Amino acid sequence: MTSLSSFLAKWTTTVVVLAALAASAGVITSGDIAHTLNTAALMLLGALPVLRVIALAVSWARAGDRRYAAAAVLLVSLMAAGVVMVAVWR
Amino acid sequence: MTDVARDVLIIALAFVTSTVGSLGGLGGAILLVPLLTFGDMTIAEAAPLGLVSVIAGSVAAGRTQLRDGAVNHRFAVVTELGATAGVIVGVILAGSISDRVLTYFLATLALLAAGGGAIRKGVRWKPDPSLGADSIGEHHGSLSGVYRLNDQAVPYQPTRMGLGVSLMAIAGVVTGLAGVGGGFLKTPLSSEVMRLPAKVAAATSTFTIGLTASTALLLMAIDGRVVVSDSALVVIGSIVGGTLGSRLQRYLSPPVVRRATALVLTVIAVVLVVRA
Numbered sequence: 001m002t003s004l005s006s007f008l009a010k011w012t013t014t015v016v017v018l019a020a021l022a023a024s025a026g027v028i029t030s031g032d033i034a035h036t037l038n039t040a041a042l043m044l045l046g047a048l049p050v051l052r053v054i055a056l057a058v059s060w061a062r063a064g065d066r067r068y069a070a071a072a073v074l075l076v077s078l079m080a081a082g083v084v085m086v087a088v089w090r
Numbered sequence: 091m092t093d094v095a096r097d098v099l100i101i102a103l104a105f106v107t108s109t110v111g112s113l114g115g116l117g118g119a120i121l122l123v124p125l126l127t128f129g130d131m132t133i134a135e136a137a138p139l140g141l142v143s144v145i146a147g148s149v150a151a152g153r154t155q156l157r158d159g160a161v162n163h164r165f166a167v168v169t170e171l172g173a174t175a176g177v178i179v180g181v182i183l184a185g186s187i188s189d190r191v192l193t194y195f196l197a198t199l200a201l202l203a204a205g206g207g208a209i210r211k212g213v214r215w216k217p218d219p220s221l222g223a224d225s226i227g228e229h230h231g232s233l234s235g236v237y238r239l240n241d242q243a244v245p246y247q248p249t250r251m252g253l254g255v256s257l258m259a260i261a262g263v264v265t266g267l268a269g270v271g272g273g274f275l276k277t278p279l280s281s282e283v284m285r286l287p288a289k290v291a292a293a294t295s296t297f298t299i300g301l302t303a304s305t306a307l308l309l310m311a312i313d314g315r316v317v318v319s320d321s322a323l324v325v326i327g328s329i330v331g332g333t334l335g336s337r338l339q340r341y342l343s344p345p346v347v348r349r350a351t352a353l354v355l356t357v358i359a360v361v362l363v364v365r366a
Contacts, residue, residue: 009157012149024326035318042325045142045146045149046308049300053301071171075167085178087309
């Protein structure tokens with residue numbers, strides 16, 4: 001396994017465990033605490049795929065793989081532009 | 091149904107659909123959403139839960155798939171550029187095509203994809219005995235790579251990228267129109283058009299559908315459509331299901347993964363037609 005895959009796997013495992021713990025705690029508690037825990041679980045999981053692309057862009061740029069680093073930056077930019085466009089359009 | 095029974099049922103449905111979804115790189119929302127609507131939920135309520143299921147299953151499966159070197163990130167980024175552009179167009183055009191026409195179109199695509207995977211025999215990419223375990227992974231500056239198959243290293247090189255990315259953009263338009271994850275289109279396109287090995291296609295699609303779903307979930311959150319208490323139940327079921335599906339994938343041969351994917355795609359087509 002490459003060092004990048006190892007790094008991403010470790011972070012993914014950490015996020016999955018934290019999200020599972022937060023969601024489980026959110027299910028067995030109630031009120032504002034439950035809402036906060038459930039929201040935290042969703043935010044952790046939702047942010048991870050985008051952070052993964054950003055980590056890939058940085059790693060590829062450092063390794064001199066400029067073409068794919070640029071493609072990763074373009075993808076994140078496109079996703080951000082899409083969210084803004086659709087949010088405004090709606 | 092009591093509240094506890096309802097909660098357990100949501101966790102169980104998320105678990106089963108995420109297991110199946112991560113096994114074939116299909117996501118699982120396209121199965122989970124119709125199943126939830128058989129109960130007391132509307133499609134508008136179930137759709138965000140489908141996206142949560144895709145994200146949680148994708149992230150959970152990512153752990154095993156990263157360790158196995160099964161994900162080709164460069165391929166994912168390149169094809170997702172086309173798919174994301176298509177999704178934006180699809181979301182903007184949503185509502186211009188009737189739900190019934192769209193559903194039959196999706197069912198036809200699912201059946202075509204199932205046929206493509208089921209008809210092909212054998213394994214396209216052969217193991218290379220000269221390659222060791224240290225060669226597993228993707229190549230610097232290229233879309234090629236090497237993946238692990240029964241303790242052997244198998245080199246591969248995707249082809250027809252221009253056609254594939256164009257079709258991914260069309261798949262993106264369809265997913266934007268229909269509000270589904272799109273794994274059931276992306277995985278067959280990756281394996282049958284761009285000739286990625288079935289396992290790499292499934293693992294790579296599992297990553298990209300998580301990306302698409304994250305963007306879509308953010309848009310639904312802006313609209314205030316995400317019910318966090320139900321989402322937490324789906325997170326629990328999908329994390330366990332995504333982990334199990336990716337581990338099962340490790341032990342299955344490519345033809346078995348292709349046939350299983352074809353079977354699920356056929357079920358998806360039937361579910362879509364029944365819903366229509």
